[in-house]
Amino acid sequence: MPDGPLLHLIEPASWRAALSEGVLRPPSLADVGFIHLSTPEQAHLPAERLFPGRRDLALLVVDPQRLRDPVRWEPGVPEDPASMRFPHLHGPLPTTAVTAVVPYRPPAPPVLPGPDDPLGRALALQLSVAVRRAADVRDVPGGVAVSDARFPRSRDDNRLLLSSPVDADTVEDTAAGMGWFARAATLRFPGADDVAHELAQRGWSVEEIVLMGRPATQVPGGERAEVVPQEVVHPLWERSWRELLGSGRDDVVAELVDREFRNDAVVAVTDVVVREEGLVVAAGQLRVDGGTAAVDSVLTDGAARGHGHAGAVLARILTLAADAGCDLVVLEAAGDDWPRHWYARAGFTELGSTWDVFAPAQTGANTDSSR
Structure with a gap:
């Protein structure tokens, strides 16, 4: 057979x-x-x-x-x-x-x-979760467009996911035709770096997203991290988004926090936190999709950094993934930021890259869109 x-x-x-x-x-x-x-x-x-x-x-x-x-x-x-x-x-x-x-x-x-094929599995998870949770999915040249009118300023929920080769003109034209606040795309095909660099020359913001993976194994050190209902993490997320976006963006912050429920509708989500004096100061999320698990949303309050809280969160997530029977844990890390190296020290290896590209804001357009 x-x-x-x-x-x-x-x-x-x-x-x-x-x-x-x-x-x-x-x-x-x-x-x-x-x-x-x-x-x-x-x-x-x-x-x-x-x-x-x-x-x-x-x-x-x-x-x-x-x-x-x-x-x-x-x-x-x-x-x-x-x-x-x-x-x-x-x-x-x-x-x-x-x-x-x-x-x-x-x-x-x-x-x-x-x-x-850990890279193939990571790419499958990246695409599949975005498609399954989307309110609307449309075929476009090179892939699909996912949209959700409930979260218009979330570039994570309103973007092109292009898995077959297209040129920079096609990316620009397709994104422009979607009517989003921000034109965004994830380029997932071989040679996407060349297209991303050409878009950068046209004024687009470009970010390399490194896909990383490691075996799911039980890891010591996560004993002080606890599993909590997701709403317990909301205040930390709100503080983090305000720190990133600045003051006066409460409507945007609320939208970006509210969107998070959509993940648990399609994969099994577990939220893990560490507290200091009862206050949640670090958190991370485990997403299980069969034998593949993903780490997401690991962050620590600025004043609580340097105490090993993120390491405890990650250790608990890896242990939970192993306990769930997963054999592979994957994540996405910005190519130009330090967490990429922190994850490498935790046993994650680089599998490959995709490219997130964002068009320059147009005059009079809403510029509050966020990943």
């Missing part, structure tokens, strides 16, 4: 529910005793039968070596070719066997990273 990954097509809400349970148990498991899987060459068949015309679905990339129950190759429906056999999992699907979750938006072929 074919080697390589197996796939399962799913609605994002069903995948999020499975992340909370740790296993996926679709109705077919009770009805016929197995879960329908497919090879990459077969995925279009269940899509056409079960979800005709749908382009908001996700493909779970399953590593067969991580399954506990047998996979049997059996006939599909009578309409399928007589010689075709489909992989059927005779038991629940552990979420940790899913090494990547990728958008399914035919006719564009999905990019399916292997379990031993």
Whole structure:
């Protein structure tokens, strides 16, 4: 039978529910005793039968070596070719066997990273989370545009995600046509640095985003970091955004804090903090998406820096990722800032880069947009 990954097509809400349970148990498991899987060459068949015309679905990339129950190759429906056999999992699907979750938006072929491809898995997570949480997703040259009118000044929620090569003119023209407060794009394709540098010459702001990864292992030193409900972190986030944006931006700060709930709607989010005298002074976030976890939003109050709080937060996050059964932890770090080197000392290695580009503010335009 074919080697390589197996796939399962799913609605994002069903995948999020499975992340909370740790296993996926679709109705077919009770009805016929197995879960329908497919090879990459077969995925279009269940899509056409079960979800005709749908382009908001996700493909779970399953590593067969991580399954506990047998996979049997059996006939599909009578309409399928007589010689075709489909992989059927005779038991629940552990979420940790899913090494990547990728958008399914035919006719564009999905990019399916292997379990031993940390860069591919990091890129898949970067794209998939943004697409799954977006209020609106549109096809554009080179990729997709994600938008959310609830957060108009969030460049993280209103941007182009370009995974296939395009030139600088295409980036400019496409971004200009979106009607956003700020024109923003993430360039994710080989050779994107050349396009980013050309945009920089045209006045765009350019930031290299270094993708980093390490194995998920239990790490000592996180005992004083605690898991909390996300609203406990809001005051720290508010202080951090005010420090960055300056005074008089309370409406922008409120929008940037309010947007954070959208992540837990698509991946399993855990917020970790350290307190000094009861006040939250450091925090970080773990996002689990099957066997891949991500570190995000690690920050420390200015007055509390130098006390090892961020290290305690990171140690607790890595331990939680290992406890959740993840094998890979990834993150994004600014290419020109010191945290990149701090993460390297914590065992993260550089996997590759993407490029965030932001158009210069137009006269009279709102300039409060933030990542």
